[in-house]
């Protein structure tokens with residue numbers, strides 16, 4: 001059922017890398033991976049200059065691109 005183009009929980013593909021995704025409420029033109037960790041960190045500062053980041057809730061500005069699951073040594077499988 002399509003009631004409109006404003007649906008929460010909907011994501012769109014990142015046109016830059018093609019593999020990332022952007023939340024519907026995120027007005028960035030590229031995904032977090034493409035924006036970079038520096039952009040994510042800047043969003044955590046009170047004087048964030050990015051208007052897109054300023055619209056996001058603080059909880060959503062946390063960088064999710066990094067994590068312990070990121071393996072840097074190929075060939076080491078469980």
Ligand SMILES: [Zn+2]
Pocket residue numbers: 014015016017018019020021030031032033034
């Ligand atoms: Zn991307």
Ligand SMILES: [Zn+2]
Pocket residue numbers: 028039043050051052053054
């Ligand atoms: Zn931003």
